[in-house]
Amino acid sequence: MEQQYIELYKQHHESIKEHSATVMNTLRDGSFTLFEKLGFPTSKLENYKYSDLKEPLSIDYGLNINRVTIPVNPYEVFKCDVPGIHSFLFFVVNDAFYPVNEPNNKSLPNGVIIGSLKEIATTHPELLKDYYGKLSTTKNDGLVAFNGAFAQDGFFMYVPKGVVLDQPVQLINIMRSDVDFMANSHNLIILEDGAHAQLLVCDHTMDEVRFLSNRVTEVFVGENASYEHYKLENTHIKTTNLSTLLIDQKTSSTVLTNVITLHNGVTRNSIEIDLDGEHCETRLCGMVIADKNQQVDNFTYIMHNKPNCNSNELFKYVLDDNSKAGFTGKILVAKDAQKTSAFQINKNILLKKTAKMSTKPQLEIYADDVKCSHGATIGQLDETAKFYMQSRGIPEAEAKLLLMYAFTSDVIENIRITALQDRIKILVEKRLRGDLSKCEGCIICQ
Amino acid sequence: MLEIKNLHANINGKEILKGLDLVVRPGEIHAIMGPNGAGKSTLASVLSGNQAFEVTKGDVTFYGKNLLEMLPEDRSREGIFLSFQYPVEIPGVSMVNFMRTALNEHRKYNKLEPMSATDFLRTMREKKELVEMDSNLANRSVNEGFSGGEKKKNEIFQMAMLDPRLAILDETDSGLDIDALRIVANGVNKLKRTDNATILITHYQRLLDYIVPDFVHVLYDGRIVKTGGKELALELEDKGYDWIKKEVDGE
Amino acid sequence: MSEAILDQVTQGEYKYGFSSDIETDIIPIGLSEEVVRLISAKKNEPEWMLEFRLKAYxxxxxxxxxxxxxxxxxxxxxxxxAYYAAPRKNAPKSLDEVDPELLKTFEKLGIPLHERMALSGIAVDAVMDSISVKTTFKESLNEMGIIFCSFSDAVEHHPDLVQKYMASVVPYTDNFYATLNSAVFSDGSFVYIPKGVRCPMELSTYFRINAMNTGQFERTLIIADDDSYVSYLEGCTAPMRDENQLHAAIVEIVALKNAQVKYSTVQNWYPGDKNGKGGIFNFVTKRGICKGENSKISWTQVETGSAITWKYPSCILLGDNSSAEFYSVAVTNHHQQADTGTKMQHIGKNTRSHILSKGISAGQGQNSYRGLVKVNKNAENSRNYSQCDSLLLGDKCGAHTFPYMEVNNDSSVVEHEATTSKINEDQIFYCNQRGISTEDAVGLIVNGYAKEVLNQLPMEFAVEAQKLLQITLEGSVG
Structure with a gap:
């Protein structure tokens, strides 16, 4: 499986580098060597116990190493926008930043830089050099190493000290290809001290081919900065979405991450948050609605490396048909991270006998003055509540829907962009009603 | 028995007690009243040796011994009993086991043999009646699942068991209905002797209808600013604390 | 709480550290096919047993x-x-023939080996180093058809039962330590409760490692036939030694239709000294199968000893409506490490499991709970509830939780709750104010915290376990 990519790199690393930027190329060979050693992760690895990637990784995907422009008009493709959302809007097609002329983007505050990672790495190398790869190269992970070797471009965002973005930034990832296709994009997000930003990442696919997206996002949140990261996946069943989100938090910073998988094929989200300063707050939420043969694995890892930080984790899954899902909630409290509080909840509902759920909370605690708890349940909808509703004349199917909707509502409440929250409510309801058994927004599904 | 001179104490670096003086003699009942935040509960905590509070200045002697140098458990064994404002729950530890451990530690300190199991259970039965406690409360875990009233009755029950020389009742009346208040007060009155003393810390005059104090002190801004007889409590009930605050702040 | 007091509280030392002066028959160190054959020969085993050992080796x-x-x-x-050590004068026919030194050892341990212990109603099989020394009450149990004997006796006298059930729950290929045990196991206990019999007394084994540089590899097999009941106790101690000693045991339980087995352990092997020198490596495979409908297996363990504990008493819930329980208190102090928990595998319909784990870490101890609850596709309407709590005493220890939950149907419910916190200082102060020293307060609070588990133990064991918890955490006993 790995061999074809190893050969590919050996033969084409010159062209890969040629179509990327120096800052990215300096780490490339090192990443490749690591990938050669590790290979793709298998479910034998503890961190990938609930991700079965063997089949999707065995497909013979094409890669756009020579950066051939893909003919696409993102506006034509992208229809499931969030009505009423005022945002700064950007597109990445496959793994290339796509320049569009959005009038609103001109109103970005002074000093904020958003654009192609490759281009900004070339024009402003000084901005990136202290950040690019700083988190990803510390990971002993085959997918991250693979990304380091093959990623040539991606999304870049820089918010300077004290600057507050009053509108969310919306990043639309679109997969577009005529043949089975793999994209390796690398996103880099830097918030300096006291900055504030919200990023909404939407994943969509068009074209009825197999897609594999292997994305690494590095986020640096400075002192007193606050950052919100929303990932909304609505892709087709032939998509494999492998996403690694690495966040570094400095003193007194606040982060909210909410990862929502509405429709997908095979999804693996790795989210690792390093609480690298005191008094950090982090809230990590997620929701999965899956049916058919969909697979979702959310792997989360919160590292309490400094004292006085709070983390809160909430993940909810609704699984139907033959869907299969996993959750890992790993929390580390380092030796001197006193006064830590870390709470975690993972609740799951199985609607069919054929659905499968595995969950694995993990607490590793090396400090004594801590308050930590986790709770996990795998079960069904509350029968008494359902019966109560039925006794009031609500049909069973509707009662079930209301309960499922209520089940997911606390995750939705953790969306702090009102227009997005409203939109997700509608999408979740549609999804639960089965009106959205295809992904919305892409051409082939409509 | 108790002499407090110029006592200063901090919590988290903030000074709460700012030069408090008080003398308590055997047979006396002292009521300490005052507005919220005056330092009433701090005084109880400092006397019982809670390490969250730091004494920065002053002396406290109990029968001539330096109280401030003693461990909390030794203060208890010397005969100081604190009825907690918020009694602590200890899951899994039965009241019987807890009380027997405590009582035998007191006896050991006084060079007495441990009490036999039958004597102990008999004593427990007797003292339970004093506060009209439900008999199976004693088999439950310490304060776990107790109602507010039961917790306070449990404090007085423990006081009866340990027979202290000085009892400090910290807001024992708060959160009690009238029946519970009567029972608690009745318990305290029955335990009263000429060789022991009581400090009542309270916000309201209500308790003093049941337990009649010899002295009423007003604690304000970390010091005792006024002392009188039981009629002072009635005056406070009537007029509130504002006139005292004015009197002091106007100095 | 001040550092000094914490130190004092956590400096307790091992109480059972004496080694007996008994003549011991040890075979040379090392492991080879020859050694396996030698062990088998020393025990006069039949060919099939030797074959089993060799396959495992x-x-x-x-x-x-x-x-x-x-x-x-x-x-x-x-x-x-050394894979085999037996007290030289073995196979005594009555107490008079038992080596007096050995009897003294058991007296020191407080093991009820004497007939006078009939009063306490416990039948004991004592395993010292590798040989089962004496089974009390053999005759009275015999009358009811209960077989309670050493594993070697069972091989000799009940080969059909042994062949049928041995390795049926823990196959010889199961894991590294179980396979090692299968090759070299020396002795252990064997229990068979016939149909419809309720064993009238607690059956008990006491294990003790005595000789230097020997491993102890005992093997226990408990079979509860239809509608039977048995409660089984296991206690363990080892003398103080500077080197680490290996203990790799296997316990297998088979519960047939409507049978109930309760297995309780108080493990107090030598944990090593304050600096982490010496101590037992306790790598044990314990597993039961609820083979018949409505059967029930209950594991209770109090783990206070050993330098390293690696142990997961587990249940396979095969019979419909069967149930399983796991109650555990594990304490790690000084440099002790424990990775313990359970596996509950739901296969039959309407199966139930309950897990309650209480970890206590002090000193530089590392304490991990590791558990798997797996509900198979056809295990309809199954239910699991797990609770695991960790208590931390001191800032140099660690508490870790690794639960795994895998559910493959839509009619089962699996719930897990876990908390980790330090010992509550308000509780300590409350005790102090009543005249109880901090050291005693910690003991009281820890025992209260572990109470739900201790309550599962038979009375005599519960008292012993409570004392052990206190001793493990206190400095009062030398």
């Missing part, structure tokens, strides 16, 4: 030590261990 040499546990295990040289 040949498999073992292809295996590696597992590394997945949250444990820091030093290199173990399996060739420097």
């Amino acid at each position: 040949r498999h073992w040499i292809t295996m590696e030590m597992p590394t997945w546990a949250h444990l820091n295990i030093p290199e173990i040289d399996y060739q420097s261990i």
Whole structure:
């Protein structure tokens, strides 16, 4: 499986580098060597116990190493926008930043830089050099190493000290290809001290081919900065979405991450948050609605490396048909991270006998003055509540829907962009009603 | 028995007690009243040796011994009993086991043999009646699942068991209905002797209808600013604390 | 709480550290096919037993030590261990023939070996080093058809039962330590409760490792036939030694239709000294199968000893409506490490399991709970509830939780709750104010915290376990 990519790199690393930027190329060979050693992760690895990637990784995907422009008009493709959302809007097609002329983007505050990672790495190398790869190269992970070797471009965002973005930034990832296709994009997000930003990442696919997206996002949140990261996946069943989100938090910073998988094929989200300063707050939420043969694995890892930080984790899954899902909630409290509080909840509902759920909370605690708890349940909808509703004349199917909707509502409440929250409510309801058994927004599904 | 001179104490670096003086003699009942935040509960905590509070200045002697140098458990064994404002729950530890451990530690300190199991259970039965406690409360875990009233009755029950020389009742009346208040007060009155003393810390005059104090002190801004007889409590009930605050702040 | 008091509280030392002066018959150190044959020959075993051992040995040499546990295990040289040690004067026919030194040892341990212990109603099989020394009450149990004897006796007198059930729950290929045990196991206990019999007394084994550089590899097999009941107790101690000693045991339980088995352990092997020198490596495989409908297996363990504990008493819930319980208190102090928990595998319909784990870490101890609850597709309407709590005493220890939950149907419910917190200082102060020293307060609070588990133990054991908890955490006993 790995061999074809190893050969590919050996033969084409010159062209890969040629179509990327120096800052990215300096780490490339090192990443490749690591990938050669590790290979793709298998479910034998503890961190990938609930991700079965063997089949999707065995497909013979094409890669756009020579950066051939893909003919696409993102506006034509992208229809499931969030009505009423005022945002700064950007597109990445496959793994290339796509320049569009959005009038609103001109109103970005002074000093904020958003654009192609490759281009900004070339024009402003000084901005990136202290950040690019700083988190990803510390990971002993085959997918991250693979990304380091093959990623040539991606999304870049820089918010300077004290600057507050009053509108969310919306990043639309679109997969577009005529043949089975793999994209390796690398996103880099830097918030300096006291900055504030919200990023909404939407994943969509068009074209009825197999897609594999292997994305690494590095986020640096400075002192007193606050950052919100929303990932909304609505892709087709032939998509494999492998996403690694690495966040570094400095003193007194606040982060909210909410990862929502509405429709997908095979999804693996790795989210690792390093609480690298005191008094950090982090809230990590997620929701999965899956049916058919969909697979979702959310792997989360919160590292309490400094004292006085709070983390809160909430993940909810609704699984139907033959869907299969996993959750890992790993929390580390380092030796001197006193006064830590870390709470975690993972609740799951199985609607069919054929659905499968595995969950694995993990607490590793090396400090004594801590308050930590986790709770996990795998079960069904509350029968008494359902019966109560039925006794009031609500049909069973509707009662079930209301309960499922209520089940997911606390995750939705953790969306702090009102227009997005409203939109997700509608999408979740549609999804639960089965009106959205295809992904919305892409051409082939409509 | 108790002499407090110029006592200063901090919590988290903030000074709460700012030069408090008080003398308590055997047979006396002292009521300490005052507005919220005056330092009433701090005084109880400092006397019982809670390490969250730091004494920065002053002396406290109990029968001539330096109280401030003693461990909390030794203060208890010397005969100081604190009825907690918020009694602590200890899951899994039965009241019987807890009380027997405590009582035998007191006896050991006084060079007495441990009490036999039958004597102990008999004593427990007797003292339970004093506060009209439900008999199976004693088999439950310490304060776990107790109602507010039961917790306070449990404090007085423990006081009866340990027979202290000085009892400090910290807001024992708060959160009690009238029946519970009567029972608690009745318990305290029955335990009263000429060789022991009581400090009542309270916000309201209500308790003093049941337990009649010899002295009423007003604690304000970390010091005792006024002392009188039981009629002072009635005056406070009537007029509130504002006139005292004015009197002091106007100095 | 001040550092000094904490130190004092956590400096308790091992109480059972004496070694007996008994003549011991040890075979040379090292492991080979020859040694396996020698062990088998020393025990006059039939051919099928030797074959089993050899199969296991040949498999073992292809295996590696597992590394997945949250444990820091030093290199173990399996060739420097003696795999067999027996007190020389063995097979006594009555108490008079038992080596007086051995009897004294058991008296020191407080083991009810004497007939006078009839009063306490416990039948004891004592395993010292590798040989089962004496089974009390054999005759009275015999009358009810209950077989309670050493494993070697069972091989000799009940080969059909042994052949039918041995390795039926823990196959010889199961894991590195179980395979090693299958090759070299020396002795252990065997229990068979016939149909419809309720064993009238607690059955008990006491294990003790005595000789230097010996491993102890006992094997216990409990079979509860239809509608029977038995409660089984296991206690363990070892003398103080500077070197680490290996203990790799297997316990298998088979519960047939409507049968109930309760297995309780108080494990107090030598934990090593304050600096982490010496102590027992306790790598044990315990597993039961609820084979028949409505059967029930209950594991209770109080783990206070051993330098390293690697142990997961588990249940396979095969019979419909069967149920299983796991109650555990594990304490790690000084440099002790424990990675313990359970596996509940739901296969039958309407199966129930309950897990309650209480971890206590002090000193530089590392304490991990590791558990798996797996509900198979056809295990309809199954239910699991797990609770695991960790209590931390001191800032140099660690508490870790690794639960795994896998559910493959839509009619089962699996719930897990876990908390980790330090010992509550308000509780300590409250005790202090009533005249109880901090040291005693910690003991009281810890015992209260572990109470739900201790309550599961038979009375005599519960008292012993309570004392052990206190001793493990206190400095009062030398």
